[in-house]
Amino acid sequence: MAEASTREIYGKTLVELGRQNKDIIVLDADVSPSTMTNFFAREFPERFFNCGLQEQNMIGIAAGLAASGKTVFASTFAVFVVCRCFDQLRLCISQPNLNVKIVATHGGISVGEDGTSHQAIEDLALCCALPGFTVVVPADAIETAVAVRAAADTYGPFYIRLSRPKTPIIYPEGYHFTLGKAVTMKQGKDVTIMATGIMVAKALEAADILARQNIDCRVINIHTLKPLDEAAIVKAASETGAVVVAEEHLAQGGLGSRVAQILAKEKPVPMEFVNLGDRYAMSGKAEELLQRYGLTPTDIEELVKSAVKRK
Amino acid sequence: MVSHFELKCTTQPMPKRAFVRNASPSNKFNLSTAELKETAKMLRRHVITMIATAGSGHPGGSLSAADIITALYFRILRHDPENPQWSERDRFVLSKGHAAPILYAALAEAGYFPVAELATLRRLDSRLQGHTDRNLTPGVEMSAGSLGIGLSFAIGVALAARLDSKTYRTYALLSDGECEEGQTWEAALAAAQFNLDNLTAMVDCNGMQLSGWTRDIMNLEPLIRKWQAFGWHVIDIDGHDFDQILAAFLKADKMKGKPTVITARTIKGKGVSFMENNVVFHGKAPTREEAEKALKELG
Ligand SMILES: Cc1ncc(C[n+]2csc(CCOP(=O)(O)OP(=O)(O)O)c2C)c(N)n1
Secondary structure, X not given: OOEEOHHHHHHHHHHHHHHHOOOEEEEEOOOHHHHOOHHHHHHOHHHEEEOOOOHHHHHHHHHHHXXXXXXXXXXXXXXXXXXXXXXXXXXXXHOOOOOEEXXXXXXXXXXXXXXXXXXXXXXXXXXXXXXXXXXXXXXXXHHHHHHHHHHHHOOOOEEEEXXXXXXXXXXXXXXXXXXXXXXXXXXXXXXEXXXXXXXXXXXXXXXXXXXXXXXXXXXXEOOEEEOOOHHHHHHHHHHHOOEEEEOOOOOOOOHHHHHHHHHHHHOOOOEEEEOOOOOOOOOOOHHHHHHHOOOOHHHHHHHHHHHHHOO | OOOOOOOOOOOOXXXXXXXXXXXXOOOOOOOOHHHHHHHHHHHHHHHHHXXXXXXXXXXXXXHHOHHHXXXXXXXXXXXXXXXXXXXXXXXXXXXXXXXXXXXXXXHHXXXXXXXXXXXXXXXXXXXXXXXXXXXXXXXXXXXXXXXXXXXXHHHHHHHHHHHOOOOOOEEEEEEOHHHHOHHHHHHHHHHHHOOOOOEEEEEEEOOEOXXXXXXXXXXXXXHHHHHHHXXXXXXXXXXXXXXXXXXXXXXXXXOOOOOEEEEEEOOOOOOXXXXXXXXXXXXXXXXXXHHHHHHHHOO
């Protein structure tokens, strides 16, 4: 499968947005060569601010700019902008409902060799806990470009999580994206795999494997974790009678928790969860880590079988 | 991706001296300045080999800190590699956690774990994580990797020494980039407030961070006056001159009533011509050819 970098497409999309809208301001915290906001910095140096190693300060500055009418993109690695800055995200951006787009790279354990300190595995729980935030995890580079555009065009706080490594391209150019609307990637009647981010491609792989074993999986990409497409989730659960949720995140508070909360109320069905559980990972190559911590198509396959068995 | 390859690193046996616990000076190695220089070179070679073998890592900030860390482990610190948890040991906190390779090299040569283990840096299941991990590596006092946190931890450790009437010293190594983080200055205020004269901070002032020169990104100067204004005893040195490094540590020991910070002027990538002052090698592994060239330069 062809691969592309979500952070590179982010950098390029920012430049295009910057050309169209002079009120777009970009902030970074000393990692612009990694988040690729350096493309924007090169073209619009007067609208780019490198805040240095000052993530918390950057969020406060972003809030001030947004309160003064700017559309602000603030980027660094996911751990540093979410875990380090949670209070600032809460009181400077969420509560006053300011127009700040947090686009964080290096989400999940696929960060790889840098290890625990650099692997954001709790960011989705934290950001989904912020009232008013829209939380998006694009499944590939194509979806990243449209999600970033949608964020620029939609008032309010956003958290968009991107990856460090290149990821498989699963969408065609010209793919139509709607914030908050889940995408059915593959129809199926026996079970639904609901996935987000890099796990969507793995869910599609798992569905192929399972098809050969006569298990017909529906695959849904839930790119927007908040607001959640409740109707699509309830419909898929009703029609297929079992759900497996896959995410590159801790067990608590991410997509799995959010889907379970809705289905518990609206349509309880057997569910299984593919995630990191309740533990930190370690250094290693991205693929090795995904294998070690149970985030492969095979892991999805096994849990799909167990969900179907419980129907 | 750079594949794993063999780069032979010559290691000469460390000179061993009689080690008397609780005596002073009680660094088991107690190397001479000439020996420290050779040892620093050897540790730098390890850094190159480890990062090249791993295929990722941060050479620049490891090389700039090499001389300070060599001086600490082989002359200054009271420590016992055979007993990493020895309650009387001096504590060394690496706040700039991405410089883990130079700390691992020092710990291995000091005898905390086999030198051969250095080749496992950043591999799955290795005790040598990309950034330091307190749970895994003998001799590592604290997990790090998120910058600007270590000095606060060191304050806690230094306060505990006072509470328990222990004579160990606490050392924390910061980067100049970390002096941009607010928490560093919160810690600076607190250490002075608590009169922590048993705490020595060192700032590896290599003038660079990830995306360029510190002075262009978030100017810290005049850094000495800032630390002084925060209530610290400041010693400004050339961080690659062992005489100055050793003298500064001894001076810090004698200072009563306030914490000491050593602002060590260093060169990022020090010792490898094409890495010196080259921001590209902040967080990039050398290729095989580059590694071989670097090892040659490091004799
Ligand atoms: C809180 C935090 N923000 C960002 C990073 C990413 N990062 C790693 S090293 C570095 C800058 C390195 O510069 P400096 O701190 O001066 O270290 P040195 O030059 O000594 O290597 C950055 C931004 C980080 N590790 N922690």
